[in-house]
Amino acid sequence: MAIIEIHxxxxxxxxxxxxxxxxxxxSFLIEKGDFISIAxxxxxxKTTILNMxxxxxxxxxxxxxxxxxxxxxxxxxxxxxxxxxxxxxxxxSFNLIPVLNVWENIExxxxxxxxxxxxxxxxxxxxxxxxxxxLTEWKTHKPNELSGGQRQRVAIARALVTKPQIVLADEPTxxxxxxxxxxxxxxMKKINxxxxxxxxxxxxDAKIVEIADHIIRLRDGTVTxxxxxxxxxxxxxxxxxx
Amino acid sequence: MNKVIxxxxxxxxxxxxxxNILLGGAxxxxxxxxxxxxxxxxxxxxxxSENFAYLMAGHVFIQGSERTASGKKISAIRDDSIIFDAxxxxxxxYKTATRSSEASATLVFEGxxxxxxxxxxxxxxxxxxxxRLVLKQGTWDAVKxxxxxxxxxxxxxxxxxxxxxxxxxxxxxxxxxxxIADFTIAAISVDSSIIGSAMTYVNLSYLNEAIGLKxxxxxxxxxxxxxxxxxxxxxxxxxTSMKGxxxxxxxxxxxxxxxxxxxxxxxxxxxxKETWEGVKYRVYTIDxxxxxxxxxxxxxxxxxxxVLIVLFxxxxxxxxxxxxxxxxxRIKEIGTMRALGVQRxxxxxxxxxEALFLALGGALAGIILALLGMNILxxxxxxxxxxxxxxxxxxxxxxxxxxxxxxxNIAIIAVLTLVSAFFPARAAAKMEPAExxxxxx
Numbered sequence: 109m110a111i112i113e114i115h116x117x118x119x120x121x122x123x124x125x126x127x128x129x130x131x132x133x134x135s136f137l138i139e140k141g142d143f144i145s146i147a148x149x150x151x152x153x154k155t156t157i158l159n160m161x162x163x164x165x166x167x168x169x170x171x172x173x174x175x176x177x178x179x180x181x182x183x184x185x186x187x188x189x190x191x192x193x194x195x196x197x198x199x200x201s202f203n204l205i206p207v208l209n210v211w212e213n214i215e216x217x218x219x220x221x222x223x224x225x226x227x228x229x230x231x232x233x234x235x236x237x238x239x240x241x242x243l244t245e246w247k248t249h250k251p252n253e254l255s256g257g258q259r260q261r262v263a264i265a266r267a268l269v270t271k272p273q274i275v276l277a278d279e280p281t282x283x284x285x286x287x288x289x290x291x292x293x294x295x296m297k298k299i300n301x302x303x304x305x306x307x308x309x310x311x312x313d314a315k316i317v318e319i320a321d322h323i324i325r326l327r328d329g330t331v332t333x334x335x336x337x338x339x340x341x342x343x344x345x346x347x348x349x350x
Numbered sequence: 351m352n353k354v355i356x357x358x359x360x361x362x363x364x365x366x367x368x369x370n371i372l373l374g375g376a377x378x379x380x381x382x383x384x385x386x387x388x389x390x391x392x393x394x395x396x397x398x399s400e401n402f403a404y405l406m407a408g409h410v411f412i413q414g415s416e417r418t419a420s421g422k423k424i425s426a427i428r429d430d431s432i433i434f435d436a437x438x439x440x441x442x443x444y445k446t447a448t449r450s451s452e453a454s455a456t457l458v459f460e461g462x463x464x465x466x467x468x469x470x471x472x473x474x475x476x477x478x479x480x481x482r483l484v485l486k487q488g489t490w491d492a493v494k495x496x497x498x499x500x501x502x503x504x505x506x507x508x509x510x511x512x513x514x515x516x517x518x519x520x521x522x523x524x525x526x527x528x529x530i531a532d533f534t535i536a537a538i539s540v541d542s543s544i545i546g547s548a549m550t551y552v553n554l555s556y557l558n559e560a561i562g563l564k565x566x567x568x569x570x571x572x573x574x575x576x577x578x579x580x581x582x583x584x585x586x587x588x589x590t591s592m593k594g595x596x597x598x599x600x601x602x603x604x605x606x607x608x609x610x611x612x613x614x615x616x617x618x619x620x621x622x623k624e625t626w627e628g629v630k631y632r633v634y635t636i637d638x639x640x641x642x643x644x645x646x647x648x649x650x651x652x653x654x655x656x657v658l659i660v661l662f663x664x665x666x667x668x669x670x671x672x673x674x675x676x677x678x679x680r681i682k683e684i685g686t687m688r689a690l691g692v693q694r695x696x697x698x699x700x701x702x703x704e705a706l707f708l709a710l711g712g713a714l715a716g717i718i719l720a721l722l723g724m725n726i727l728x729x730x731x732x733x734x735x736x737x738x739x740x741x742x743x744x745x746x747x748x749x750x751x752x753x754x755x756x757x758x759n760i761a762i763i764a765v766l767t768l769v770s771a772f773f774p775a776r777a778a779a780k781m782e783p784a785e786x787x788x789x790x791x
Contacts, residue, residue: 164689165784185693192691199787203686207361219354220691266690 111273111306112138112161117170119156119329130156132329133170138308138322140273143300145320146310152326154310155278161308162195162276163187175273192221196267198277198296198309202259204251204266211247214238214265237265241295257288264295268305277309281316293319355696359703363711366676373665373672374712377763380661381716382723384759387654389724389749391647395640396750397743399578403636404482405549407448407471408572409581410588410636414629415600415621423621424524425569432595433571433631440591442584444575448476449568451554453561455521457501457533459509466505466550468519470557470568473498478574479551488513488537493553498536500551506538513537523562524569531560581635589633598630613638658762666770669708673701673774684778685786698779705771706764713760724749 119131131153138144146154159165160172163179172179175194182190196217204213214234218225225233238244241261251259260280267275277296281289293309293316300307309320317323318337325333363370403409414427427433430449437444451470456463471479473493479500480490486503492513493500499517501509511517515535523529533552555565563569575584589602600621603613614634621632637644677684684697727747742748 159784159787162689164685164787165782188688188691188693191689197686197689199686201682203682203787205358205683205686207358207365216354217690219352220696270691 109140110137111140111142111175112308113171113173114138114157114161115171115173117157117160117167117172119153119160119165120168130329131160131167134326134329134331135170136324136331136334138306140306141300141304142306142308142322143297143320144306144308144322144324145317146308146324146326147312147314147317148310148326148332149312151328153329154312154326156329157326158276158278158308158310161274162197163191189221192217192270194273196270196272196275196305198260198263198267198275198280200279200282202251202256202263202283204259204262206251209248209250210243210254210262211238213251213262214269217266217270234265234269237268240299241265256284257291260284260288260292261295264292264299268299268303271303272305274306274308277307279310279312281311281313286313286315289313289316352696355692355700356703356707359700360707362700362704363707369672370708373668374708374715376665376668377662377709377712377767378716378719380658380665381713381759381763382720383661384654384658385717385720385751385756386723386749387650387657388755388759389720389751390747391650391654392750392752392755393743393748394650394741395644395647396578397741397748399581399636399640400743401482401741402640403574403578404478406469406572406636406639407446407450407476407478407574408636409575409578410444410573410585411634412571412573412588413569413632413634415632416629417626418525421625422526426524426563426567427569427571428564428567428629430571432597433592436592436595436597437573437588439595440587442587444573444584446478446574448472448572448574449554449570450572451557451561451563451567451569453521453557455519457505457509457517457519457550459511459515459517462509464505464508466501468499468521468550468552468557470552470554473500473551473553483551484540485537486540488535490537492536495534495536496553496556497532497534498553498556499533500537500539501535502539502549505550506535511535511538519560521560523560525562527562529560529562531556578636581637585633585635592631592633598626598628600624600630600632602633613641658759662763662766666766669705669767669770670774673705673771674777676704677701677774677778680778681781681786681789684781685783685789688781688783689787694779697781698775701771701775701778702768705767705775709764709767710760713763717756717760721751724751 114134114136116133116135117131118129118133120127120129134157146157148154156165160167161174179187179190205216208216211234214237215230218230235244238247241264243258243261243265246254246258251262254262280296281292284292296307296309297319299305311317320337322336323333324331412427412433413425416424416426418424448471453468454465455468456465473479483500492498501511509517513535516532517535519531519533521529521531554568558565558567575581585602589599593599600617617632617634617638687697728749730747732742732745732747
């Protein structure tokens, strides 16, 4: 069952007096519980597509359907609420809130919106997440007291705290050394298996791409490859052309 | 609105400490200055009135005015028993009742002369004069002499007199006849103010004789109360009580006519137009005489508010620029928050809360500094002979800060800070999350 449907999505950006086409009519489906990598070189449109799936950017044309809901007609307020309830975000530069400690950073999304859980439920859930990402000892530390890998672990816990159906990670390993990067991807994969959360991450690292169950390759704003792991590359190219 | 937004706003103040300390310091400084001025003006009217009350020996005054058959007005109270009955009937309490007479006179000594207002008291038993008047030359023992005269330093210099010298006073009796009386300089007082230097004190019975009144008659009954603030209600109750006893009274609430600067002057101007038979009384308070001082207070208060607004306009520009800078510095953070589910309104609130906390912190520090300053300034003793004696309390600067005024100042600062932070806050809230996250800052 497709949790995300991308239909002929285009995105143009104004660059001075001209318009640049960052995404040129892309279509694909993402299944629930998938661990997907969107791969491609810089400027291929990875981040733009992730932003549109994450509802933080609007397509110039086409439709993004998430969990069966068309998103093009939603107001900013509705989009924000939808993001909060359905999506989780992991950023390349971790993007933690510097004045909050580890525990508070993870708790932050839970304090937004209208959904409320009991204090006990919240505490045990955050504690579980902290244990899961291996940061129990660091709960009172501020982001500037953590290493890059630790910060990204906090970001992963924060992305999962609202129990979203989809987690989007834009180049989550780009600011980490390769060993730490692999650990982060392994952690994401582990959580994907345990919680059945759909993970979509963008990367330009060929080694990391292959860990995904489903690979979408982009070049110059178009899909050049869309296949599940183990599927024939040639066959997938044919599918895209269709 | 959830609590996490104000919590983050408060903690954000700890980022860029130097910048926030400077901004908060500027707010604190402006609030401190304005609070000091407000505290000073708050006590100003009270001090002036209290000091005048001592110089004039009362808070509430009753004067009698007789109209003769020929239409001449004589200022005199010949029998005060009915007044004291009225006071007793009104149920009001006073500290002291002092009988005094006044006369305009020209003092002459060895070819030199000057105009003075002679005030006759029972000098020997006048406690308040001894408290407030600082003698430069002569002694209080010398004032026991019936013809004793206490003159100010400036007037003494003008006449070139010393204690023991005898001066001649040219004056008019209550019926308008010219008369002459000789006085002996008993003491020379320190010039404590313009008014202080214009006051010349003599013995009541001796002055009465010179102006044609009997020893037990006088022109004004001066009542000193426990609290200056009771003056107006006291005067109103006394007025009603005297009216109830059938006494003729001049209206206490005369409308200011052109040329009259105080309610007391308005009362006098109106009396000139009235006709009556027998004695008609006027009841007035120290505030009626000193309403000009209130105008000074209003002027000072207005000036301090203008200063607050000018100072704060400068600070507002700083706050607006700072918050614009803050917005650019935190652009990625704003994008992250928006992506995580923070609504536009909450981003705007985040900035506004931060501005509000900065304003409140600065204002609170300013008020504390002002209170400290007031306490320190109050310790300095300028002495009773200070030229600014009239605006001081027992020779010390005194401050009285109405709480509502302080709250008002804080509210002005808070509102202006919010206004200055509003536009950067709105710009931050309007930012598209993807655009904010794309920034390289």
